[in-house]
Amino acid sequence: MPGTLLVSVRFHDGRYHGVGDWPPAPARLFQALVAGAARGDALGASERAALSWLETLAPPVIAAPTARDGQGFKNFVPNNDLDAVGGDPRRIGEIRAPKAIKPHLFDAAAPFLYAWHDAVDDAGADHARGICSIADRLYQLGRGVDMAWARAEIVEAAEIEPRLAQAGGAVFRPHQGGAGKSLLCPQKGSLASLEARFGKNRERIITDRKGRTVQQLFSQPPKPRFRNVSYDSPPVRKLFDLHDPSEGKAEPAFAPWSLARAVCLVERLRDKAATRLRKQLAANEGVIDRVLVGRDATEADKIQRVRIIPLPSIGFAHADHAIRRVLIEIPPDCPIPADDIAWSFSGLDVITDTGTGEIKSILSPADDESMFRHYGIGEKREARLWRTVTPAALPHGAARHHQRGEQKNAAARLREEGKAVTAVRQALRHAGIAAPVETIRVQREPFTRHGERAESFATPPRFTRERLWHVEIAFKDPVRGPLVIGDGRYLGLGLMAAEKDAPRDTMIFALPSGPKIAVTERTAFLRAVRRALMALSRDAKGDVPRLFSGHEADGAPAGSGRHEHIFLAAADLDADGGLDTLLVAAPWVCDHSVHPNQHDRALFDRIVGALAVVRAGRLGIIHLTPDAAPSLNRLIGPSRVWESDTPYRPARHAGRGKEPTEALLRDVSAECQRRGLPAPMPELLEHVTGPKDGIAARLRLRFAVAVEGPIMLGRDSHHGGGLFVASE
Numbered sequence: 001m002p003g004t005l006l007v008s009v010r011f012h013d014g015r016y017h018g019v020g021d022w023p024p025a026p027a028r029l030f031q032a033l034v035a036g037a038a039r040g041d042a043l044g045a046s047e048r049a050a051l052s053w054l055e056t057l058a059p060p061v062i063a064a065p066t067a068r069d070g071q072g073f074k075n076f077v078p079n080n081d082l083d084a085v086g087g088d089p090r091r092i093g094e095i096r097a098p099k100a101i102k103p104h105l106f107d108a109a110a111p112f113l114y115a116w117h118d119a120v121d122d123a124g125a126d127h128a129r130g131i132c133s134i135a136d137r138l139y140q141l142g143r144g145v146d147m148a149w150a151r152a153e154i155v156e157a158a159e160i161e162p163r164l165a166q167a168g169g170a171v172f173r174p175h176q177g178g179a180g181k182s183l184l185c186p187q188k189g190s191l192a193s194l195e196a197r198f199g200k201n202r203e204r205i206i207t208d209r210k211g212r213t214v215q216q217l218f219s220q221p222p223k224p225r226f227r228n229v230s231y232d233s234p235p236v237r238k239l240f241d242l243h244d245p246s247e248g249k250a251e252p253a254f255a256p257w258s259l260a261r262a263v264c265l266v267e268r269l270r271d272k273a274a275t276r277l278r279k280q281l282a283a284n285e286g287v288i289d290r291v292l293v294g295r296d297a298t299e300a301d302k303i304q305r306v307r308i309i310p311l312p313s314i315g316f317a318h319a320d321h322a323i324r325r326v327l328i329e330i331p332p333d334c335p336i337p338a339d340d341i342a343w344s345f346s347g348l349d350v351i352t353d354t355g356t357g358e359i360k361s362i363l364s365p366a367d368d369e370s371m372f373r374h375y376g377i378g379e380k381r382e383a384r385l386w387r388t389v390t391p392a393a394l395p396h397g398a399a400r401h402h403q404r405g406e407q408k409n410a411a412a413r414l415r416e417e418g419k420a421v422t423a424v425r426q427a428l429r430h431a432g433i434a435a436p437v438e439t440i441r442v443q444r445e446p447f448t449r450h451g452e453r454a455e456s457f458a459t460p461p462r463f464t465r466e467r468l469w470h471v472e473i474a475f476k477d478p479v480r481g482p483l484v485i486g487d488g489r490y491l492g493l494g495l496m497a498a499e500k501d502a503p504r505d506t507m508i509f510a511l512p513s514g515p516k517i518a519v520t521e522r523t524a525f526l527r528a529v530r531r532a533l534m535a536l537s538r539d540a541k542g543d544v545p546r547l548f549s550g551h552e553a554d555g556a557p558a559g560s561g562r563h564e565h566i567f568l569a570a571a572d573l574d575a576d577g578g579l580d581t582l583l584v585a586a587p588w589v590c591d592h593s594v595h596p597n598q599h600d601r602a603l604f605d606r607i608v609g610a611l612a613v614v615r616a617g618r619l620g621i622i623h624l625t626p627d628a629a630p631s632l633n634r635l636i637g638p639s640r641v642w643e644s645d646t647p648y649r650p651a652r653h654a655g656r657g658k659e660p661t662e663a664l665l666r667d668v669s670a671e672c673q674r675r676g677l678p679a680p681m682p683e684l685l686e687h688v689t690g691p692k693d694g695i696a697a698r699l700r701l702r703f704a705v706a707v708e709g710p711i712m713l714g715r716d717s718h719h720g721g722g723l724f725v726a727s728e
Helices: 026-037 045-054 089-095 125-135 157-166 190-201 259-280 282-293 299-304 338-345 370-375 410-430 519-537 598-609 631-636 660-674
Strands: 003-011 061-064 067-069 073-078 096-101 104-106 112-120 148-155 170-174 181-186 205-210 213-218 226-232 236-243 307-312 323-330 349-352 359-365 383-388 437-443 468-479 495-499 506-510 567-571 581-585 613-615 621-623 639-644 681-689 695-707 723-726
Touching: 003 125, 003 157, 026 045, 026 125, 026 148, 026 181, 026 190, 045 125, 045 190, 061 157, 067 299, 112 125, 112 157, 125 148, 148 157, 236 338, 259 282, 259 307, 259 323, 259 338, 259 349, 282 299, 307 495, 323 338, 370 495, 410 437, 410 468, 410 631, 437 631, 506 631, 519 567, 519 581, 519 598, 519 613, 567 723, 631 723, 660 681, 660 695
Parallel strands: none
Antiparallel strands: 003 112, 003 148, 061 112, 061 170, 067 104, 073 096, 170 226, 181 226, 205 213, 236 323, 236 359, 307 323, 349 359, 383 468, 383 495, 437 468, 506 581, 567 581, 613 621, 639 695, 639 723, 681 695
16 A cells, blocks of 8 residues: 655744745745755756656645744845935945735644655655655755754555644645635646746846946746645534433433523533633643633634534524524634543533522534534535524624614615624624625514524623624625624624525616716616626527516517516615616516526526626616625615605506596505505605606505515516615
């Protein structure tokens, strides 16, 4: 069986100053081996053969010690632009440029391990022994100040995993899926490129003589050839069940914990586990407080902190959302061994009757991880749309301001939600989630029937009800869970569930903020949008689906009497006379009596999601961007009160000689009921009677319960008319 080539590297000072990679990339190690093997500009034949063999191997597995960022500082160095000061060396201090230096700090006694699995067969044995000899000559790794030494050996395949685990840090493995961090690795031709770079470095400054003219020319040496390889170092995850420890049961039953008391559960588990660890690891009390409790933790400690994530029971319509499972997520850089942390939680009693001392519930290791799929945990469980199960705790600046009995108008609500949307973006950045966001939606109500309103999770004074928001985030591309955001992410708040099979059925785009399209050009703009969508949806035969054209295959208008094609609207939400928002809605969103099939839902998501540019003739070329602003909430709600943004035109003629006001109110009520909406209490704000008794009106609709939008009603609702916006 082939053996494994294992290179161990130790640093003299426990500091690594290399920029742009952690752990030190295999390409760094390869360069250090080349530098150690060379004598001046010469490599021996055996060394060259060994290094040429090494560059052809698959990327190694890397084990690195736990590290944290050191204090950064700047060195000021000349920037090779002496001509800027007239070529006078005495003025070199005027052209100094800052060079940022921020080392990684780690235990100098802990080794870095690079393991090439199953690389040493009969043909490669001599080359592997050559690498072992070269490793003895390594003297630095990274920058020149990073003094190091190495030892290489050939080990049996069965020994390598225990050796990697014994190293005690994070293990980074090459990942085919492209996730994780990217590290440079040697490839065929890397050695030759390094030799070429070394040679060109000696000729960077060339004297060019042309007659009496003498010029010195500077040229950059060629870059070495390496390849980017994705390395993944996932956290260790331990799942526990909340069990009822009562005796006499064949199988222990769950002991559900109330969803709204998630913070209390996490605090109890955290404090009990920390107490248990302190008794066994007294010398590490400060480390335990930082990475488990969060006491005295700094910004550098965040990547090392343990997360305690209660997992509510979700996934089907009647799930009660009670907490029956707890996930302990241990980051790869955690300074406390994962097994020790898992031990500290295993068997914890969660609820104790203070009167009798009876244990009501106990934490025990779980075997069933099926709940993970609802939270996007695991391979191929990424999702694009995420919704909070426990609300996110946003900063005080994003808190709601509400006095008892106060009724907010639409402008005040929009301002509050705008601050919350901005805070959600910051929360994503703080949680290390860099995926591009398409839309963000915030609200107080839960997204599921058995969820809890945001204020139910308040635990003053830390998490007041005004800071808590339920959040929906649509990412541009699918991301993997678990996703936990906000200030309470270490206490069970801000947990998001993956909506894996949820194609988009309403999309809102922001229009350019430069020269705006006038409101009077709304109809022309929407015609151009429809043409763009029809062009995107046209198949190889030139046919356009009815969903986007509104016509049958033979060209006749769709005659089913139902709303089976898209609704378009353009709004001027800031009331400056220019259109700022485009809304594209699927027919089943605006007419709840329409039941879509999976093909139409997927088609809408794919085509409308690809809409980026609208060529609108004399209006110009308009670039669209998905809108994550609070306008999303104003157009989609939910709200009990909705007001006209564009005029409503009745679906049916009132009839000659009839009172138009009463007919108009009856018509809009009937239109709501035909669309599957609750019966509203309509109020006429103003109306205009046109030719042939045509009516255009502005209305206010009051519903008994909060209604989801978008709401687009009336005869021309497919073309931008009858758009209502939330006003309460």
